Amino acid sequence: MLPTLDAFDLAILDILQRDNTVSQRAIALAVHLSAPAVQRRIRRLRESGVIRAEVAVLDANRLGRPLTLLVEVHVHDEHPLRTAGLRQRIAAEPAVQQCYAITGEADYLLVISAATMADYQALSERLFGGDDNVRRFRTSVALSCLKSGLQVPIERDAAAP
Amino acid sequence: MLPTLDAFDLAILDILQRDNTVSQRAIALAVHLSAPAVQRRIRRLRESGVIRAEVAVLDANRLGRPLTLLVEVHVHDEHPLRTAGLRQRIAAEPAVQQCYAITGEADYLLVISAATMADYQALSERLFGGDDNVRRFRTSVALSCLKSGLQVPIERDAAAP
DNA sequence: GATGAAATAGCTACAGA
DNA sequence: TCTGTAGCTATTTCATC
Numbered sequence: 063m064l065p066t067l068d069a070f071d072l073a074i075l076d077i078l079q080r081d082n083t084v085s086q087r088a089i090a091l092a093v094h095l096s097a098p099a100v101q102r103r104i105r106r107l108r109e110s111g112v113i114r115a116e117v118a119v120l121d122a123n124r125l126g127r128p129l130t131l132l133v134e135v136h137v138h139d140e141h142p143l144r145t146a147g148l149r150q151r152i153a154a155e156p157a158v159q160q161c162y163a164i165t166g167e168a169d170y171l172l173v174i175s176a177a178t179m180a181d182y183q184a185l186s187e188r189l190f191g192g193d194d195n196v197r198r199f200r201t202s203v204a205l206s207c208l209k210s211g212l213q214v215p216i217e218r219d220a221a222a223p
Numbered sequence: 224m225l226p227t228l229d230a231f232d233l234a235i236l237d238i239l240q241r242d243n244t245v246s247q248r249a250i251a252l253a254v255h256l257s258a259p260a261v262q263r264r265i266r267r268l269r270e271s272g273v274i275r276a277e278v279a280v281l282d283a284n285r286l287g288r289p290l291t292l293l294v295e296v297h298v299h300d301e302h303p304l305r306t307a308g309l310r311q312r313i314a315a316e317p318a319v320q321q322c323y324a325i326t327g328e329a330d331y332l333l334v335i336s337a338a339t340m341a342d343y344q345a346l347s348e349r350l351f352g353g354d355d356n357v358r359r360f361r362t363s364v365a366l367s368c369l370k371s372g373l374q375v376p377i378e379r380d381a382a383a384p
Numbered sequence: 385g386a387t388g389a390a391a392t393a394g395c396t397a398c399a400g401a
Numbered sequence: 402t403c404t405g406t407a408g409c410t411a412t413t414t415c416a417t418c
Contacts (some may be wrong), residue, residue, distance in 0.1 A: 073272075079281050084278055085411085087413095095386095101413070106287055115242070117374070118243045120373075121274075132323060159372055160368075171365075206324045211373075212371065213320060258393090258395095
């Protein structure tokens with residue numbers, strides 16, 4: 063389940079995480095391999111979980127969700143049992159795009175997508191309202207998004223001779 | 224360039240942002256449309272920018288980048304001319320996955336992927352070191368990632384009869 | 385890992401509502 | 402203008418070397 067990735071794998075991954083619509087033939091050409099070889103590697107990368115998902119990235123503005131909110135959450139007690147409810151509500155809420163447990167002053171950082179501030183207010187009430195383990199939360203509004211992605215930097219050794 | 228999205232479009236988008244390897248035929252079946260109709264809609268959604276990208280999401284841990292860092296950056300002057308350099312370095316740095324200009328105490332929030340703390344230290348030096356407009360930056364380490372994605376919540380009206 | 389055949393998906397054209 | 406049917410092209414998939 064932990065296959066070592068060679069330069070071919072890395073080259074393939076680096077293409078796919080930029081654009082997974084490129085054909086296996088084109089990838090094969092780019093990394094100097096045959097198409098079936100590329101296909102077998104992609105299948106292994108999928109099955110082993112190196113490729114976690116293959117998705118379309120949508121424009122939130124065009125879908126009526128122009129707001130991105132960044133929320134630092136402070137809890138009284140970080141103990142798993144005391145935060146289970148919070149974590150479950152976060153997991154269940156589609157508007158919460160990302161959630162990190164973090165070091166430092168705050169305990170959690172959330173990235174949230176919302177249509178209106180009223181919607182966010184209702185959401186924050188749902189997430190934090192009745193939870194007496196939530197000490198406080200501090201919301202920042204994203205004025206603009208300078209960069210948005212989940213791409214993992216890959217050191218590009220030359221792929222092949 | 225701003226086509227109104229109907230229930231069919233939304234249903235298609237909701238499938239694709241979860242898994243864009245689903246065939247047009249399967250989508251057609253799911254949303255009760257013919258495959259060519261689905262294809263035409265997908266093409267329009269791509270061209271109009273509603274679909275911003277189609278990508279593979281990789282597991283950073285398996286690629287030797289187990290660290291995620293969340294960095295709040297405070298600048299002296301938010302004026303575009305004074306922050307141009309910073310924004311340019313952020314854009315050029317693959318390790319910076321996300322960057323938001325935000326309201327509140329800090330001015331920017333960065334999500335960064337790194338292999339080691341030493342690498343991050345070098346990176347932060349590159350990003351902020353020589354810039355006298357950067358007043359300070361505060362780094363949090365992500366202890367765990369409870370949720371990770373860029374999916375936009377879509378209200379699922381019934382797709383079609 | 386490469387080659388070639390079968391299955392499948394994607395694309396285009398045309399007809400109809 | 403949009404959908405659906407039909408037919409073609411290209412890609413993926415699988416067996417073999």
